[in-house]
Amino acid sequence: MKVTQGVYICRMRDAEQPQKILIVDDDTPFATTLANSFRKRGFLSFMSNSEDNAIQLAQKEMPELAVVDLKLWHSNGLKIVEKLKEINNDIRIVVLTGYGSISTAVSAIRLGACHYLLKPSGTIDIITAFDRTKGNFEVDIGDKQNAKLKIDKWELINSALSQNDFNISETARQLGMHRRTLARILNRGRKQTS
Structure with missing residues (x-):
């Protein structure tokens, strides 16, 4: 992915096949907005709000990228990260969460995520995170005092x-x-x- 004057250009496998991205989040309005935003930038996006559906979609569509919410109603996003990596070890995964901590960030990275972002994070933040080197992440926990x-x-x-x-x-x-x-x-x- 290249960023040129605010225009995001995704890498293409060939001229006719955009990258596939799987968005796993039980917040349907947020997931829909994110999926539409990725579509506008040339990605082929798929949405899921559950672990089982996410795994089925990943097996069927074989996405190159995934955005996974850490906390789903009936599942832990870390389990999904692990299963997605089993399906396709080359998939690049960004984990999103409203509950930021160093321990969960480290767990996500150990399981194969390329980055860990706090909500709310937009499409630009996520695209940037996909290109970061594994293990190169930050978790903002507030001011430095105490x-x-x-x-x-x-x-x-x-x-x-x-x-x-x-x-x-x-x-x-x-x-x-x-x-x-x-x-x-x-x-x-x-x-x-x-």
């Missing part, structure tokens, strides 16, 4: 969320806090990274 404390807190919360398949109630119970308190912390964290 960064160690913030990292430790987010690590603990996100590790517990991941272990509980992003079930907020169960995570709050394990962390010994009220569900609403945890939800407020997560919402505040999302707003700071927006």
Whole structure:
């Protein structure tokens, strides 16, 4: 992919076949907007809101690129990353999340994602992320003051969320806090990274 004066040109296998991209996200309006944006830039895009459907689409269409939300209603996006890499080891995957942490970013990269972005991320951010070198990523956790404390807190919360398949109630119970308190912390964290 080349960026020329704000115009995005995707690599073509040949003059008639654009790159295929799979978008896996249970936020249908967001996924639809993203899919349409990629189509306008010359990609052939497919959408899925579940793990099973995403795997079926990947087996049928063999996309070269994928955008996978970390948290789906009934699945963990990391499982999808792993399965997509089993289907096609050359697929380039960008993981999106509203729950940013270093541990989940590292897990995504270890499983084969080429980059990890915090929501909201647009098409331009995602296209840029596809070209980044594996392991070269950043996770913005807010300002530098008290960064160690913030990292430790987010690590603990996100590790517990991941272990509980992003079930907020169960995570709050394990962390010994009220569900609403945890939800407020997560919402505040999302707003700071927006």
